[in-house]
Amino acid sequence: MKDLKKGENSDLTKAFIENDFAAEVFSQLSKEFAKVGILIEFxxxxxxxxxxxxxxxxxxxxxxxxxxxxxxxxxxYVADLPEDKVKAAFRDNENPVTELAKMLLMRIAQKVNFRRRHKLGLL
Structure with missing residues (x-):
């Protein structure tokens, strides 16, 4: 997983305000969870x-x-989060689960954003 610039992370975070973006992220997240046999509903x-x-x-x-x-x-693993970053989240954060959730959301948002840009021919 490549690190995005802080500005891009901020843009992705703000994009969650768009209902369709959040829904797309949730849809992708649900697929990732389903691959390991977990059903989620939000x-x-x-x-x-x-x-x-x-x-x-x-x-x-x-x-x-x-x-x-x-x-x-x-x-x-399925979400493609680097093992070293996951270990660092547990080592360096007071609340590693919150950091892990953030990392996972950002990774899925990156996938959705990439797919959107590709469909629009921006890549």
């Missing part, structure tokens, strides 16, 4: 902003970590 309110989306995803990740640690490893 309300429209939980998708209304990056912060609420991240909070709900953090809760989901925490539950998965408590019930099936191997699935969270599979999910992070």
């Amino acid at each position: 309300s429209d309110e939980e998708l209304s902003s990056f912060e609420s989306f991240q909070k709900r995803l953090s809760d989901e990740i925490e539950l998965i970590m408590r019930t099936s640690a191997s699935r969270i490893d599979q999910l992070l």
